[in-house]
Amino acid sequence: MSGERTAIVERGSRTSIVVRGDARDVRFVRAMAAATGLEPPVAPGTTAHHLLDAVLWLGPDEWLVVSETQPGHALASRMQQALQGLHAAVIDVSDARVVYAVTGAHARDVLAKGCALDLHPRAFSLGQCASSLLAEVPVLIHQRSAEPCFELYVARSVGEYVRAWLRAAVREHLHASGGSSP
Amino acid sequence: MLLIPCPWCGPRDETEFTCGGEAHIVTPRAPEDLDDEAWGEFLYLRTNPKGRCAERWVHTHGCRRWFNVLRDTVTERILTVYEVGARPPQAGDD
Amino acid sequence: MTERNRLEAGGRIDRSHPLEFRFDGRSLTGYRGDTLASALLANGVHLVGRSFKYHRPRGVLGIGAEEPNALVQVARGAQTEPNVRATQLMLYEGLEASSQNRWPSLAVDLGGLADLASSWMPAGFYYKTFMWPARLWPFYERAIRRMAGLGRAPAAADPDDYDHMHAHCDVLVVGAGAAGLAAALAAARCGARVILADDQSEAGGQLLGERYEIGGRSALAWVSGAMAELRAMSEVRVLQRTTITGHYDHGYLIGCQVFREPGQPDPVGVPRQRLWKIRARRTVIAAGSIERPLVFPDNDRPGIMLAFAARAYCNRYGVRSGSRVVVVTACDDAYRTALDLAAAGVGIAAVVDLRPSGSGHLPRQVRARGIEVLIGQRIVGVRGRARVEALRTQSSAGGAIREIACDLVAMSAGWIPSVHLFSQARGELQFDERLGVFVPLGRLENVVCVGAARGTASLRGALQDGFFAGQVAAQACGLAGREEAQDIATVEPEEAPLDWRGIFGAASLGGRQFVDFQNDVTVDDVRLAVREGYDAPEHLKRYTTAGMGVDQGRTGNINVLALLAEARAEAMTTIAPTTFRPPYQALSFGAIAGALVGPLHAPTRKTPMHDWHAGRGAVFENVGQWKRPRHYPSAGETLQAAVDRECLAVRRGVAIADVSTLGNIDVQGPDAEAFIDRIYCTRMSALGIGRCRYGLMLRQDGMIFDDGIAARLGEQHYLVSTTTAGAASVFAWMEEWLQTEWPDLRVYCTSVTEHYAQIALSGPRSLELLGPLVDIELDAMPFMSMREARVAGVPARVFRLSYTGGPGFEIAVPAGRAYELWTTLFGAGERFGIIAYGTEAMHVLRAERGFIMVGHETDGSVTPGDLGFEGRLAMDKPFIGKRSLRRADLLRLDRKRLVGLLTQAPDCVLPEGAQLLDEPIDSPQSAAPVAMIGHVTSSYFSAHCARSIALGLVRGGQARLGDTLYAWVDGRAIEVTVTAPRFLDAAGKYAYG
Numbered sequence A: 001m002s003g004e005r006t007a008i009v010e011r012g013s014r015t016s017i018v019v020r021g022d023a024r025d026v027r028f029v030r031a032m033a034a035a036t037g038l039e040p041p042v043a044p045g046t047t048a049h050h051l052l053d054a055v056l057w058l059g060p061d062e063w064l065v066v067s068e069t070q071p072g073h074a075l076a077s078r079m080q081q082a083l084q085g086l087h088a089a090v091i092d093v094s095d096a097r098v099v100y101a102v103t104g105a106h107a108r109d110v111l112a113k114g115c116a117l118d119l120h121p122r123a124f125s126l127g128q129c130a131s132s133l134l135a136e137v138p139v140l141i142h143q144r145s146a147e148p149c150f151e152l153y154v155a156r157s158v159g160e161y162v163r164a165w166l167r168a169a170v171r172e173h174l175h176a177s178g179g180s181s182p
Numbered sequence B: 001m002l003l004i005p006c007p008w009c010g011p012r013d014e015t016e017f018t019c020g021g022e023a024h025i026v027t028p029r030a031p032e033d034l035d036d037e038a039w040g041e042f043l044y045l046r047t048n049p050k051g052r053c054a055e056r057w058v059h060t061h062g063c064r065r066w067f068n069v070l071r072d073t074v075t076e077r078i079l080t081v082y083e084v085g086a087r088p089p090q091a092g093d094d
Numbered sequence C: 001m002t003e004r005n006r007l008e009a010g011g012r013i014d015r016s017h018p019l020e021f022r023f024d025g026r027s028l029t030g031y032r033g034d035t036l037a038s039a040l041l042a043n044g045v046h047l048v049g050r051s052f053k054y055h056r057p058r059g060v061l062g063i064g065a066e067e068p069n070a071l072v073q074v075a076r077g078a079q080t081e082p083n084v085r086a087t088q089l090m091l092y093e094g095l096e097a098s099s100q101n102r103w104p105s106l107a108v109d110l111g112g113l114a115d116l117a118s119s120w121m122p123a124g125f126y127y128k129t130f131m132w133p134a135r136l137w138p139f140y141e142r143a144i145r146r147m148a149g150l151g152r153a154p155a156a157a158d159p160d161d162y163d164h165m166h167a168h169c170d171v172l173v174v175g176a177g178a179a180g181l182a183a184a185l186a187a188a189r190c191g192a193r194v195i196l197a198d199d200q201s202e203a204g205g206q207l208l209g210e211r212y213e214i215g216g217r218s219a220l221a222w223v224s225g226a227m228a229e230l231r232a233m234s235e236v237r238v239l240q241r242t243t244i245t246g247h248y249d250h251g252y253l254i255g256c257q258v259f260r261e262p263g264q265p266d267p268v269g270v271p272r273q274r275l276w277k278i279r280a281r282r283t284v285i286a287a288g289s290i291e292r293p294l295v296f297p298d299n300d301r302p303g304i305m306l307a308f309a310a311r312a313y314c315n316r317y318g319v320r321s322g323s324r325v326v327v328v329t330a331c332d333d334a335y336r337t338a339l340d341l342a343a344a345g346v347g348i349a350a351v352v353d354l355r356p357s358g359s360g361h362l363p364r365q366v367r368a369r370g371i372e373v374l375i376g377q378r379i380v381g382v383r384g385r386a387r388v389e390a391l392r393t394q395s396s397a398g399g400a401i402r403e404i405a406c407d408l409v410a411m412s413a414g415w416i417p418s419v420h421l422f423s424q425a426r427g428e429l430q431f432d433e434r435l436g437v438f439v440p441l442g443r444l445e446n447v448v449c450v451g452a453a454r455g456t457a458s459l460r461g462a463l464q465d466g467f468f469a470g471q472v473a474a475q476a477c478g479l480a481g482r483e484e485a486q487d488i489a490t491v492e493p494e495e496a497p498l499d500w501r502g503i504f505g506a507a508s509l510g511g512r513q514f515v516d517f518q519n520d521v522t523v524d525d526v527r528l529a530v531r532e533g534y535d536a537p538e539h540l541k542r543y544t545t546a547g548m549g550v551d552q553g554r555t556g557n558i559n560v561l562a563l564l565a566e567a568r569a570e571a572m573t574t575i576a577p578t579t580f581r582p583p584y585q586a587l588s589f590g591a592i593a594g595a596l597v598g599p600l601h602a603p604t605r606k607t608p609m610h611d612w613h614a615g616r617g618a619v620f621e622n623v624g625q626w627k628r629p630r631h632y633p634s635a636g637e638t639l640q641a642a643v644d645r646e647c648l649a650v651r652r653g654v655a656i657a658d659v660s661t662l663g664n665i666d667v668q669g670p671d672a673e674a675f676i677d678r679i680y681c682t683r684m685s686a687l688g689i690g691r692c693r694y695g696l697m698l699r700q701d702g703m704i705f706d707d708g709i710a711a712r713l714g715e716q717h718y719l720v721s722t723t724t725a726g727a728a729s730v731f732a733w734m735e736e737w738l739q740t741e742w743p744d745l746r747v748y749c750t751s752v753t754e755h756y757a758q759i760a761l762s763g764p765r766s767l768e769l770l771g772p773l774v775d776i777e778l779d780a781m782p783f784m785s786m787r788e789a790r791v792a793g794v795p796a797r798v799f800r801l802s803y804t805g806g807p808g809f810e811i812a813v814p815a816g817r818a819y820e821l822w823t824t825l826f827g828a829g830e831r832f833g834i835i836a837y838g839t840e841a842m843h844v845l846r847a848e849r850g851f852i853m854v855g856h857e858t859d860g861s862v863t864p865g866d867l868g869f870e871g872r873l874a875m876d877k878p879f880i881g882k883r884s885l886r887r888a889d890l891l892r893l894d895r896k897r898l899v900g901l902l903t904q905a906p907d908c909v910l911p912e913g914a915q916l917l918d919e920p921i922d923s924p925q926s927a928a929p930v931a932m933i934g935h936v937t938s939s940y941f942s943a944h945c946a947r948s949i950a951l952g953l954v955r956g957g958q959a960r961l962g963d964t965l966y967a968w969v970d971g972r973a974i975e976v977t978v979t980a981p982r983f984l985d986a987a988g989k990y991a992y993g
Ligand SMILES: [Zn+2]
Pocket: B006, B007, B008, B009, B010, B059, B062, B063, B064, B065
């Protein structure tokens, strides 16, 4: 397991829009595709992505549209317009969460210290997402790459706590393989 | 620590869920027509069975969906999960 | 110092790495690979502790987790850990250990006088003796506690790190002995994700202490081959020094891994212990077995050891535990001890067999070596106190007593399967007549016991068990089994059966025959308990304390139950053993807490302005997980002085507060109006767009659940605010109703608490301050309204409302821009003398106005009527809890209802929670019980009113206006006057001045 350095990267807040709607309604799916370039994924725990934008499954009628390129209000109002007339909701929550990335050879071991999800490749694959708990804090985990890289979305208010927890959790791997923490 | 199969997210630790008590308690259509005793019974009385028990659970720290769980309170076996509003599966069909 | 009992060669210790350590202050040496027990024995130290109750000298009995006697205290500086098993403590350089439960020293222990008095201290002694007179019990208890107990608890904080680790697998194998290794290999070869957890420092289990062969080579060579294969497989995780200690529902198991011993320095930054939380689809329990002691007079003397332990110290650690050995046995297996020790050059005085014959291949080999074998014996006692000197035996038919000089007695009554983890998971046990012990009855769903843990006596059987179970487990996980032609031929002729019925000495023998070494429970204690009626295993256990020590009676329980059956004159099959419960092995608090200690103890939530507050010297209070500024004291200022200053700023000038922690829920959809009306007991549908209204939420039982403001953002769009503590539960409550009761309502609720930060500007000058900074006409905003605006360039929602009951605004902005806006507002306010105010001032200010606070004026048993909200209930619409408000009990006139309370002395601030009485009483002793007619819910000193104010719930409520009541405070009745629950008049002045 000498692979990539294990690291914790602070990625700050990110454009995030909660979308509620009915994925069985083809008009909803089309409107979403028109506004975001992405169709909302229907299978639990899956995502759709295009370059630096993605739609993460949160629930059977709930998604999180995230973007690293577009400002929240612009994306939200474009989606609102596209979904006009449908029973759907678009709520800009770009300031609600902060994002941490856990990457490298021991990423799974770091997360396993506080998260009961089975993140083994047989159980959790590239591109999957899951809402769960990390160190007793609600977290949305998204596997961004096979490296592996896991992005953690946590509430802004607990950001500092989660950072401190991650720092402690990665410590033993810093000695071993020279990783880094924020 | 139970492993509860969320109908959406799959099996997750019990700590992600909240139990909402006995399932299939029908809210009276016209509460105003009930006398105090009948209303009190609806509010407070539960069967608390030993053995098969239908319960409501919500995946609080996951998809936030409510669903029903048929659980054996003696063995802790979860016999099945099914959606809110559906009828409980008949005894015997595990 | 030389180790006089270390053999010249042999064992699995690393003789190139000598280690120095200290025991009771003596400097000793051992080797890497030793346990403290093996190193002590190598140095000729047998006496390692004093027993719990009688303070009898005790030596090492076993070699692993079963050890009841060799519990030591390990210390380094201020750090200390009690009750460490010397048989599991891996020796390290500089280890400092000491014996426990002795004073002044191990050799001279005054507590040992208890032993002489012990015929006066039978089972139940404490219950019988110290119960009268009852008031002296605290005195007795102190004295007893000083005498009893084992080690000393540490006084200082634990300096070590610990952590937790979740793990998932297809197959968990507990135990890396022969059966466990076979199971792990079989499962892993099928491609299963395997966790192999083993409590020892290296794999091999019992094989480590034996001289067995597998497939024509040494068993340990087979073990290393198996381990090499397992370690090479990517889906196999081997956890050495990991005790699986709890087995819970649905394949959830807890294990504790030890990386460092107590007091051992940390060279690499790993935690000292790690708690594993394992979710296994299938579990194979290969936990082995524990040897069963024999019961005879003074069977607890140092130098009396389990037979396997005696040969394993020799085979594994190269230690001769004695120089003249007697083996006492009721089974063939213990003859191996005679053979192995003799092969190592240790003198064997005799083998004493309790059975009428000893004719198997092992007894034959022993005789062939010229060792005397006595059969049909019973042990009548031993000679020696601090160390056994001779064994006294006679024919079970009677006759002369023979004394055999020895310094080590190796005893065996067969083997006890380690069924703990099976039983913890509700596995049923049944008594096996042949083995004389309880074995698993059938199998559990997803759990199976293999090898010695299910009573399989032979090595061949253990290997077969393991391979089969491993393969079946993998197949059950959907993995294809690989063809296995495993050659596991072992040389194992039949052994003669155990005679477990003959293992107890007669009652007439005298001397104490111990069944539970750690808790000093004797055969007489058990028999006495049964005579006194404690003849159910559960009662017997609690009355005698048998099995209740830190070793959980691993060696003793089976003998206690067998004695019980004998005393009840019933078959063992009628005895149901007490249920095994987690933990199998005690966990340290450090391991349970893991990394969640100190600043990580619990999640902490901070608002975007947190650093500003901290920089201004705010004193924080915890509100749920939130850190909220309670007040901002200037240098040297008291809490009250700071709160007075903050309150007056709000009433007279302008002040700013961080209210970001309040919950915010976005509610939208075509049926939002109907939904909001059902959630609140007040009418919300009448709200115009841009208007806000205060409302209460009730539970189905009519009790107040939360309060807050609803703002109408659009025709089908509301924003609901909640209390800080209620944010999550109100959101969950709304979702519950929408999903389970009203799925027809087209409404979406989304928590936006974290997206917005909210700032309150309060006081008569707030308009002046804010006006120039916004792009809307604030003057045009009516009270209780909301407008979208830009505040100092930041997009915001401006609310004209206040929780302090005076003029004010609340401004909600995206959290990422809140700090910037806060500092802008504060800067702009400086010319008005702005200061920040905290939660304590908020509470005082709202109480002056009589605004209730959920959790103070409500406690889950308070209705809107109790708080005087009847007039605002919208009874002409459906809402949650409505029907309950008509219940007769909730309409009673004598319910506790909200009032104001004023003390006679203006500076007397009642404590919150104080009980209210109708009559004054002088002292608690003076009178008959008095009815408590209410209590104080909120109480403060109000600088604005220049006196103390309080709110309370009192029977009859407003009907008591003007009455004098008495608050019972610290044994004193304080006179209070009932007022309306508000202290300011319409102009904002003190109303009763
Ligand atoms: Zn779910």
